Structures are given as C-alpha cells and as structure tokens.
Amino acid sequence: MTAQIIDGKAIAAAIRAEIAQEVARMKEVHGVVPGLATVLVGDRKDSQTYVRMKKKACAEVGITSFGYDLPADASQERVIQLVRELNANPEVDGILVQLPLPGHIDEEAVLSEIDITKDVDGFHPVNIGRLAMKGRKPLFVPCTPRGIIELLDRTGIEIEGKRAVVLGRSNIVGLPVSMLLLHRNATLTICHSRTRNLPEVTRQADILVAAIGRAEFVRGDWIKPGAAVIDVGVNAVDDPTRKKGYRLVGDVKFDEAREVAGYITPVPGGVGPMTIAMLLKNTLDARKRRLGELR
Numbered sequence: 465m466t467a468q469i470i471d472g473k474a475i476a477a478a479i480r481a482e483i484a485q486e487v488a489r490m491k492e493v494h495g496v497v498p499g500l501a502t503v504l505v506g507d508r509k510d511s512q513t514y515v516r517m518k519k520k521a522c523a524e525v526g527i528t529s530f531g532y533d534l535p536a537d538a539s540q541e542r543v544i545q546l547v548r549e550l551n552a553n554p555e556v557d558g559i560l561v562q563l564p565l566p567g568h569i570d571e572e573a574v575l576s577e578i579d580i581t582k583d584v585d586g587f588h589p590v591n592i593g594r595l596a597m598k599g600r601k602p603l604f605v606p607c608t609p610r611g612i613i614e615l616l617d618r619t620g621i622e623i624e625g626k627r628a629v630v631l632g633r634s635n636i637v638g639l640p641v642s643m644l645l646l647h648r649n650a651t652l653t654i655c656h657s658r659t660r661n662l663p664e665v666t667r668q669a670d671i672l673v674a675a676i677g678r679a680e681f682v683r684g685d686w687i688k689p690g691a692a693v694i695d696v697g698v699n700a701v702d703d704p705t706r707k708k709g710y711r712l713v714g715d716v717k718f719d720e721a722r723e724v725a726g727y728i729t730p731v732p733g734g735v736g737p738m739t740i741a742m743l744l745k746n747t748l749d750a751r752k753r754r755l756g757e758l759r
C-alpha cells in the first residue's frame with residue numbers, strides 16, 4: 465500500500481482563506497480587526513523563524529501583529545511586565561510568548577500572567593487544566609494539537625473508538641494532543657523514552673502521532689498497515705547537496721512509512737502549516753469572543 469499524503473499545506477491554506485474572509489467581514493461590520501502580540505526572548509534561530517512566520521501569516525489574513533523582542537538576558541520581571549501591558553492593551557486580542565524561554569526564566573510564572581481570554585497558545589494553567597478534565601471547556605486549545613485534530617477531521621479519518629498512540633509527552637504537543645484524542649473517544653496510549661518494546665506498541669496504532677524530536681526515529685515496520693501517521697517532528701539533518709547545508713526531516717522515516725501507512729503527513733508541509741493556521745484561528749476567536757460573537 466502507498467499512503468495517501470495528508471497535504472497540511474493545502475488544508476492550512478484553505479483555513480487561512482476562511483479566516484481572511486471572516487477578518488474582512490469583521491472589519492466591515494465592526495470596523496476592527498484582530499491583533500496578535502508576539503513576545504520573543506533571546507536569539508534562538510528556530511524561535512526567530514517561527515515568530516517571523518507567524519507575523520507574516522497574520523499580515524496575509526489581515527490580522528495586525530505587534531512584535532516584541534527582548535534580549536536573552538531580559539529579567540523575568542521585565543517579561544512579566546510586558547505581558548501585563550499587553551493584557552491591558554485593547555488592540556491586543558492574543559498574546560504569544562514563544563517557547564522555550566531562556567533558562568533563567570520560570571516559564572509557568574510567565575504563562576500564568578497571560579489574561580486567559582488572550583491566551584491564544586492555550587498554555588495558561590487554567591486553559592490546560594480545563595483541557596485535561598472531562599466536561600470543562602478551555603477558552604483556547606494549543607495550536608499544534610488543534611491542528612492535528614483538524615487534519616484528521618478534514619481528511620475524513622475517524623477518531624472515535626480507534627487506537628491512538630502518541631509518541632512524546634511534551635507540554636506543547638504530546639500531552640495536549642493526547643487529551644484531545646481522548647475527548648474524541650480514541651483509546652489512547654502515550655509512549656516516551658522509557659517505554660519498553662516501543663515498536664510493539666506503535667504497531668497497534670490506528671492513529672500514530674510522533675512528537676519526540678528525533679530524526680527519522682519511527683521506522684516502516686513500526687507501523688500498522690493502513691494507519692494514519694501524523695509526524696510532528698521538525699529535525700535538521702546535514703545535507704551538503706542543499707544550499708543551506710541541511711534539510712528538514714520528521715520523526716518518521718517517511719519513505720519507509722509511506723509504503724505501510726494508509727495516510728501520512730510530510731515534513732515539511734504537514735503539521736507545521738496547521739500550527740500557524742490554528743494560531744490565526746485562535747486569535748480571530750479571541751476577538752469574536754470580545755465582540756460577543758462567540759461564547
């Protein structure tokens with residue numbers, strides 16, 4: 465079997481077009497557009513790239529973005545002070561603090577300061593806490609996990625009753641996507657670095673989400689024939705044939721996996737574009753909620 469490629473780039477483009485239309489309507493009806501503030505602390509190249517892509521995506525759908533760059537040695541108090549200013553700024557609907565923060569800053573202390581109605585990353589302890597419980601509604605769901613569910617839904621892959629295996633237990637992807645899969649009535653297994661006989665576990669997955677950050681770690685024979693494979697990894701590997709000297713690969717060995725899986729997301733062009741599309745959607749939702757158009 466050769467897997468159907470889940471074209472995250474195309475699906476994200478369709479979602480961005482829907483958002484652009486809604487932003488235009490909001491501007492016409494209410495005379496306002498949503499605003500996103502990005503906070504970048506330090507000079508990590510990957511974080512700079514992600515924030516740049518997020519601001520560009522905002523511009524393309526008509527969302528205003530406000531960029532705040534602080535030096536790597538900025539104090540925790542300085543970052544918290546900025547978050548408080550953004551909480552009070554009526555032009556700002558969403559606040560995104562790019563992670564990871566430098567080591568001397570307590571991530572939870574900063575994320576706890578974000579007004580939960582502006583927490584478009586969904587990382588505030590109250591939003592994450594609600595996501596982790598049955599019958600509670602977070603105001604926002606973290607972007608990559610929300611994007612993964614959207615990819616499955618828009619591809620017509622049923623979740624209810626399926627066996628889902630999540631590789632990785634990070635706060636940003638592994639844990640929240642697990643909660644979402646559980647809320648959608650999947651039978652869930654979470655694997656991590658201490659899991660024994662990993663291939664044996666992954667081979668049971670109807671839906672396999674790989675989010676461990678290890679290049680091409682998941683091999684073809686770890687996959688159940690016909691499974692849906694969602695590859696969240698973005699890993700740079702040396703490649704002298706490329707102008708940049710490297711190329712990006714996922715956590716799954718794509719060429720092997722595509723011969724076994726029923727569906728697979730490519731890297732790049734799978735989950736990545738969905739993360740940004742969901743950030744835009746969350747920012748739009750934040751302003752809609754302020755306008756009383758969303759509960």
Ligand code: GUN
Pocket residue numbers: 560561562563564585607608636739
């Ligand atoms: N770092 C890696 N992914 C993310 C994300 O989705 N949001 C933020 N704020 N930081 C990240």
